[in-house]
Amino acid sequence: MALTRRTFVTTTALGAAALAAPYGFVRNAKAADEIEVGVLFSLTGGLSIIEKSLADVTLMAISEINAAGGVMGKQIKPVVEDGASDPKTYNEKANKLVVRDRVPTVFGSYTSASRKAVLPVFERRRNLYFYPTYYEGFECSKNVVYTGAVPNQQLSNFIPWIIDNLGKKKFFIVGSNYIYPREMAKVCKILIEANGAEWVADEYLELGHSEWGAMVNRIKDSGCDVVLSNVVGDSVVAFYREFKNQGLTHDKLPICATVTSEIEIAAMGPEFAVGSYTSFPYFQAIDTDVNKAFIERYRMFVNDPNAVTHHALESSYFQVFLWKQAVEKAGEATPQAIVEGVKGQEFDAPNGHVKIDPENLHTYLTPRIAEWQADGQGKIVDDYGAPIRPLPYVAYGETDDNLFCSAAGLDSSKL
């Protein structure tokens, strides 16, 4: 039986209390039948709304593995740390996990900012980070395994689909003002132009901005026939609401989003999103037994019958299993061995079959497009059918045959 959430919290709290012995005279003695791993998400602060669910599902995956006998007969012991929605804290906690607790792997981060803040720690200390979120690409680290989508897995089928199936020709690109939306916009423009359509604007708003009056008005005046949204976080809610407040409808002017997931839909009220589209490799609505059982188990674990699952959450889940397989293949739990072991690992995740690319340590995922329904679920209207290869440098012309990032590292001459 899986641990319930409550006993789990208690045991981790006890474990944490033992670790918290101030000013580390005591090195915590590691039991020989345990492998410690770090779990680093924001449990407090603004991002905890999403990151808390990622931490929960990571712990769920660990408890499932433990219940099934653990890794190489050893139990996995999670060391949970709170990033507090703040890169400063992320950096500090990553240091604690890597330098003090000496865990061989940390699962964590949702935003690029927090990943960037911890990256130096993992690269300098040659440790290993598993990052579950879709992100902008442009990274080629030997110390990070990326299990979320990169731009080509979210956009390369999405843009042609919008142009061909929805018959849209004029894109208004809007996003939050940081690197992920800007890179997504860059890839979008390439794809839009390659498919014979045009973009009329490329606009940004501060992260967390919640006053959309002026921007939606400009969308209205721009003469576009589709909005491509890379808006992130709680701004999404204000955006969709304002969109409807100003009398725009998704049947005439649909919002096609790369970030809007089940969580944001639930927070805004599905009536504001009905008829809009999102591209992700995973949706809660995926109709397979694996996924249904996964949702069931997750709801049980967090003790909330209405909890929603989403792409980053699903990646947080299956990456723990990929890690387990990697450890077993490597035969030892050291960061270097696990990196070698994880290359080419495959797993049947709730979204389907996934595989770690042996060259760039990103993940093969299946792009899907969903149309949001009145019940807050996405109806999958397009499915790529098979996992496609991750290309983190696609904006610079990376293709399947011409990889920029390989096991040898980044070939900067190709940039």
Place this chain on the structure above:
Amino acid sequence: MAEVVFIGLSLGSILLLIALGLTITYGAMGVINMAHGEMVMIGAYTAVWTQIYLGLNLFFAIPIAFLVTAGLGLLMERVVVRRLYGRLLDTLLATWGVAILIQQAIVLEFGLRFFDIRVEGLGPGLQKVDVPPVFLQTFSIGDFVIQPYRTFIIVLTAGLALLTWWLLYRTAYGMQVRAIMRNPSMAASCGIDVKRSNALTFAFGSGLAGVAGVMISGFRTVFPDMGTPMVVDGFMVVVVGGVGSLLGSIASAGLLGQLNGVIASLSNDILARAVVFGTVILIIMWRPKGLFSFKGR
């Protein structure tokens, strides 16, 4: 062009809605209430609760939120603020502490989370408030599209500003408050019960914040940290307008709102925010007492 002006008006009305309560508490009492944003937050949560537990829509949440936050304000005045009169900057710090407490009360579900009890409508997550369908039907006059929700906010704000004006300038209570504004010790020696009057003023200001919270819940996300940026906006409006000047607050909210709306429409929202911050800095430097001010205190 009309739409740009409308957006500016709408932005200004939201600013004023937030700042109205501050104008009174800061103007009349000299209290810099950093927990004002949390009052707005509580107002928004009240809208969530009336929806979940009473099944009532946004309209009914307005008076309920007013009462809830006014009560909370009264409590806060009694327990914390009252002890700090005359220590202006200290009220800023103490109310910041209160703000953290209120936020954590929501996040920790009033402490119930320690016992693993979940309460719907509380906790760290996002909440939502349904907007009555009337507000979602836009209609147009000529080329100009009327957005009912924003129009309602503008009308409500105007109504509340009028009510505040009436209370301050046409009632005995208002005369007392204005007397305290000018000179509290003189007012006290004239037989005005300064403590009681201040308590009422603080409660009224907090109540206005609660109403602002309800309206904001209709088009923004509701979550425990939502109040922090609002208190900054509110203070900028009040300080630019001139301490204790209702007219000043209205004028500065209108000015900053239009400035924001026009620049956001012509260029982008980020520049608009930057210009607003810059304008605030320059105005305070140029006229430290604000646009409209009187000699006093």
Place this chain on the structure above:
Amino acid sequence: MTAKSRLELLAYCLFIAGTLVMPQFLDEFWLNRVSKYLIYGMLAVAIALSWGYAGVLNLGQGLFFGMGAYMLAMSLKLSSFTSLQQGSDEPVPDFMLWNAEPGAPTDLCCITPGSFLWIPFQEQWFGVAMGLVLPALLAGVLGYAMFKNRISGVFIAIITLAMVLLVRLLVIDAQPITNGFNGLTDLGWFTISGFEFDPYLVETYYLVAGCLAVTLIGTRLLVNTRAGLILQAIREDDSRARYLGFNVAAYQVFFFMVSSAIAGIAGMLYVVSAEFASPTFMDLTFSITMVVWAAVGGRHSLLGACIGAILINTVEATVSESEMFVEAWKAIIGLLFVLIVLFLPRGLAGLASDLCDRLLAGTAKKRPAASTSVRTGPAE
């Protein structure tokens, strides 16, 4: 020298000695952590100087901290390994490549608009100098404009607050040269004549502890100079000081600049020990949190404020291993803060000072408590 000032001297000596012997007891991880807290302590000293001694409540201290941090981080970014690997003779930060328009030249001069500003930062001394000069310069200009116009109290708080939010917005928006929201990461190590300050080395800790000790002693001496006394007179009554013929604005500007420069140094040291710079340094809450540290420690005491910052952060780090504790801890800090402002306006240092008074009075002759504020303290 009175008995009390002797005790104060003893406290300073004990504290500085305490920070210097830390490496005997701590492992490399905690040493790095404590060095960050010492840096926070330095920030609190800067706050106490401007708030406690000058009566200027700066709610935008994060601006100067962030500036110092970014200036040094720019230099260190250019010396990092990846910056040298971007296919150019000069080092080019990797993020500029992602932000550049396709086909732009990959030279620092013109890869992105404004990237030429980075050119002088190839020399590390330039970054250090700018980290010191820029905050002080900006504080000078801002302070001159504020204090010349006799702006005081809450208006300064609002101006500094608007200022830090404005700069934060611009830094995030200028993504091609600042890497926006992600901040500057993947930095090289701070190097002095060939010695690399790995954040986990004892030497790095001593660098931080040494800077803090110098700051503490320097500011403590400074507030006892004639200028420092005049400053306190201005805090008590600025018009009276003005009538006595003092150039009030000049003193205020000077101390505002000193306070900002200390924040700038703290920012640079933070980059050395945390290896990144981020726009969250300029978040509103961080700036207010600094004020909280100083208030809890004691705004009128440089050492008290410093200890307050270190204490709060150490406790926070130790309780934060469990999620429940973290949230509860925030509530406790909020409550503690309200109580301290209400009943203990001079903070822990005030409490300590009152205790000293009692101790000394007890040895001499019984005398009534010096301040009402001890009434609710644990002293009873």
